[in-house]
Amino acid sequence: MKGVSHNGKALLVGVGLYIVILGPIIPVIIQSFAFQWHWPDLLPRVWWWSVRADSTFPLAWDYVLSPYSHVFEAAGNTLFISLSVTLLALILCLPAARVLVSPHFKWKTQILSLFTLPLIVPEMALALAFLAVFIPLGLAGTYTGIIVAHLIPVLPYMMRVLVSVYQGLNPAVVEQAQLLGASRWQRLVHITIPLLLPGILAGCLFTLLVSSNIFLITFLVGQGRVETLPTLLFSKIGGGALDATAAGLTLIAMIPGFILLLATERHIRDYQRVGAVGRSIDGSHR
Amino acid sequence: MNLLRNALVLTGLLSGSLIAATPTDQIAFRTAFLDGQLPWESVSTAARSEGAIDFYYWGGDDRLNVWLERTVAPDLEKLGVTLRPHRITATSDVVDLVLTEARAGKGLGQGSVDAIWVNGENFYTLAQQDLLFGSFAQKLPNAAWFDWDENSAGGSLNLYDFGYPTQGREMPWSGEQYVCAVNRSLMAEAETPHTFAELERWLEANPGTFTYVKPPHYLGNTFVQEALYEMSPEGAQGFQQPLDSFTPESLARLLAPGMAYLKRIAPLLAQARNGIPRYPENESALMQLFQNSQTAMECQFGLYHVATKRASGQMPDNTEEIIFPRHNMIKNKNYLVIPSNAPHPAAALVFTNYMSSVAAQKSKLAAVGYPLGLDLWMLSAADQAAMVEAMPPHFGVTQAALDSHIAPDTHASLVRVIESLWQSVVLQGSETPIATLVEQAMSQSK
Amino acid sequence: MSRQHWLSLSPVLLVMLLMTLGTLLFAVGQSLGYAPQYGINHFPTLRYYELLVAQPSVAMSLGLTLYYAVVATFLALVMGFLLAMALLRVGRHHQWLHYVYKFPLMVPYLVGIALVIVLFGQGGLMARLSYALGWIDRPDDFAALLYSHYGWGIILVYLWKQVPFMALSIYVVLLGIPEQTQDAARLLGASRWQRWRYVVVPQVMPGILSAVLICFAFNVGAFEAPFILGGGFPDTLPVLAWRLFTDPDYGQRLSGMAVLVTMGAMLLVTVWVASLLSRRANRWQRISA
Secondary structure, eight states: OOHHHHHHHOOOOOHIIIIIITTHHHHHHHHTTTEEETTSSSOEEEEEHTTTTTTOOOOOHHHTTGGGHHHHHHHHHHHHHHHHHHHHHHHHHHHHHHHSSTTOOHHHHHHHHHHHHHHHHHHHHHHHHHHHHHHHHTTTTEEEEEEHHHHHHHHHHHHHHHHHHHHHOOHHHHHHHHHHHHHHHHIIIIIHHHHHHHHHHHHHHHHHHHHOOOHHHHHHHHHHHSOOOOHHHHHHTTOOOOHHHHHHHHHHHHHHHHHHHHHHHHHHHHHIIIIIIHSOOOOOOO | HHHHHHHHHHHHHHHGTTSOOHHHHHHHHHHHHTOOOOHHHHHHHHHHHHEEOOOOEEEEEEEHHHHIIIIIIIHHHTTOEEEEEEEEOOOOHHHHHHHHHHHHHHOOSSSSSEEEEHHHHHHHHHHHHTOOOOOOOSSSSGGGGGGTTTSTTHHHHEEETTTEEEEEEEEEEEEEEEEEETTTSSSSOOOOOOOHHHHHHHHSSSSSSSSOOOOTHHHHHHHHHHHHHHHHHHGGGGOSOOOGGOOHHHHHHHHHHHHHHHHGGGGGTTTTTEEEEEOOOHHHHHHHHHHTTSSSSSEEEOOHHHHHHTTTTSSOTTEEEESSSSSOOEEEEEEOOOOOTOOOOHHHHHHHHHSSSSHHHHOOOOOOOOOSOOOOOGSSSHHHHHHHSSSOSSSSSSSHHHOOOOHHHOOOHHHHHHHHHHHIIISSSOOOHHHHHHHHHHHOOO | OHHHHHHHHHHHHHIIIIIIIIIHHHHHHTTTEEEEETTOOOOOOOOHHHHHOHHHHHHHHHEEEHHHHHHHHHHHHHHHHHHHHEEEEEHGGGHHHHHHHHHHHHHHHHHHHHHHHHHHTTTSHHHHHHHHTSOOOSSGGGGGOOOTTTHHHHHHHHHHHHHHHHHHHHHHHHHHHHHHHHHHHHHHOOOOOHHHIIHHHHHHHHHHHHHHHHHHHHHHHHOOHHHHHHHHSOHHHHHHHHHTTSSHHHHHHHHHHHHHHHHHHHHHHHHHHHHHHHHHHHHHHHOOO
16 A cells, blocks of 8 residues: 555656656757747647758758757767866876875865865856966867866865765775785775775766866857857857757757766765765865 | 069978978068969968968858858868868957957967958957958959949948948958848738838837847847938938047937937837836847747848748748838948968968859858858859849849948947947936937047 | 875865966956956056946846845755655655656756746747637737746746755755654654754754755856846846956956956855854754754
8 A cells, every 4th residue: 555655656746847857858859840830839830851851951950960060079079078077087086085084184174165165156257267367378268278177166076976985985994905915906906996986986977967067167268169068059049049950959968968867877876976065065074 | 682582482382381381481471462472373372281271250140150161161172271160159259369369479370360250340440459461352363353443332342341441451251231021910011111210100009019139239239320320310421430520519419319219119119128128139039039929020131031031940931021221221241351360371361262252152142141242243244144043032122122222331430339328328228418428438439 | 194195185286276266366366456468457456346336237236146046046945845855755666756857957057048948938838838728819928937037037947957956965865864863752752843853954954055055156156047048137247247258348357357256255255154154053953952
């Protein structure tokens, strides 16, 4: 009986969620296949496929999936930048996290507070400040500049996940291995890394997520020279309208998020992900 | 001495395929070219060795994007130059970029911008800041298709951009006319306004069915200019003088009636709440209102825009063009300009020359729907016929009618003052006397 | 503190200090008049701040920014809380529920903006449905959800992204409360309300507070949604800053910097005060319980 009522409630919650969160995607899909869909029609008056053969110009999906839309270039840039940022963040944060959790270290709270700064300061302030510094350095509009700029919003997340990962690492396990005669290398490869790996993966996925969704920093620091999916989407819908090609682009911009959703749900425990971030601006660490 | 120097330049350029041209070479190249000493073959060869051209242009038109990458890029490859199109959202950003790079000490051959699609205010800024490559336009082979005669009526747009002399520093690329389109299911033929006075009467009877793009966007500026022309006693001619030929009082007298009109109709515009309209920020927002049948009429640059938008499904099938406002439809040209710190100057010249060719202008006309930049009467009869053939159709008006109601832009130096005045008087509803506001705006422009 | 410790720490510290504090100091310097790249050096001067204060529209921009931020954060908290409670009841048995509600967290804000445009624009799907149902006659009659200063379009975008975020934060924190403490309290005779007030809430507060502060800070500093969906002049502070920053007049750009510095300072103070208060409340709770 309890199972049935759970199912019923779950169904209600689930359907409600679907409608509210995912429902709006349906009109976007329809728009991406429309040629003429104006007020007050509930469905397109003329569909894309009925006119595409006669048109001298690629319409809707023909345009979006063509090289002219720059969608593949943007997707490639997004991937490249977020992977580079993730790698860099990992290299920077991993050794630092280890130090931060070591019991003799006195500055943990203060340093972690430093890392909350990018979460509070407006993204525009950071982006314009970077721009002011990067232009004389010649980094504005370069991949390097964008990757370095992306680091700042990303480091708080990577740092917190890694700190919590190291906190969860029980030194006793490593010590036991040492007592049993394992060499430093063996301890590292067979004990430490496998224990850390899920957390590191979590941090990486999180970083990929944050970096691939960044718009303002890429837009300002990149000065329009590097297109990512968010900046491409902005150039299409910045006018406040959603035509067929913009709709197609929106759908494509959802793909990385969708992939990351599948990846994170399988690899991360909820606790690790948000609990780490939630712990905290007020400085209480448990 | 000249001969020796040119021989050295030529040798340097011909061997340029082995060694990259240094800035000194390129400066010598520029001097030689602008002096008229360089045959076009050397320019082509130099362009081949430079290999690429960075073209910065407004990327909001998908047709243009496709044409550039589908038609222009392969043609330029055949000339040995790789086209690198950079889509931007605002031309002023690129002007800024050129300025910043120049300030950072980057001269010819060291910047990042080879060519920009500009007109009006942006060209004026570049010229004032001395950021232009030089007077190259009439030295291009394809300059033969343009009328450079000071005295001919048609030549003026090649020589003056917003009333400011181009001096051949920019090459005309497309012509344009500010055209209004109406939704025939919302506005019948009989009630169509053809002057601003008639528009006001239409709005009183049908409030909320029209609006215009918000200045300082150039689409908004142009609408404001047309209103100023009709409402001012001197008409368009009064606005052709530069800013320093006016005193605050004389300028205020010129601008006041038009501004008063725009302020009067503001509460009648679309999306007005408590008498304050929300002006669309750009063409896309303006079109959205029109597509939703919220507005019955919209105005923008685009001689053939109704044809192209009907073909891409953005406008319903009953959209027509109208003649509005009578005798004050602003017609201008837009241009390709080469900045002073272009990294590939020879390639930029080859690019500009290609864009001015009969073939490129015709394919642009047919594929993108941009009116011709070259002058039809300079072409052979056969070419003229081919061009007319390639022109997109008009709906509800004839080309002859559109040609007979044209007016020029205001002088470039007046644009900023007009923008600022519109912001104060119409947008913010300031009660300050117009002469005072004009004086403030004039002092800021100095 | 060994040298090895500093060696491991210094790269990331260097990056953070240089890029965050360093560039922000640079921004502060610019707002105070030090901008050699523009050929301006009036440092130190408050004139760019004075220019802002002199315009009444800036105060309106501030008001609008706070209004959108507070309303959106509050609604996100309430709705997120309800969602978290629902998930707590049924989520453990139905994994697929977790995929659905987390989707908005994974995509850029611009996607949310696109969804709101297509649904709630004046010519959007909701308006057309209303017309089909006979509720309205013209697109204008559909409440201008998006482009008015009431900003419901903006708030909807924030909610679409932040309700899942709040729900996730609250859910995770609620999960973390060991059953034992609640059971112990029940055994000791505490009522449901008392269990809630003295056991659950103190443990849950810090996590929820962080989430609220993050959302609030984001909403104050957000650019895309107010820019695309906002009501025009007067804009929110970030949009105002951007407009000032793209002005060819360099003095205006420095005013733009001043706007951003003010916003940043405001937010930092808010967060600091909130964290102080929460720590005090925590201490009090533990003492009194």
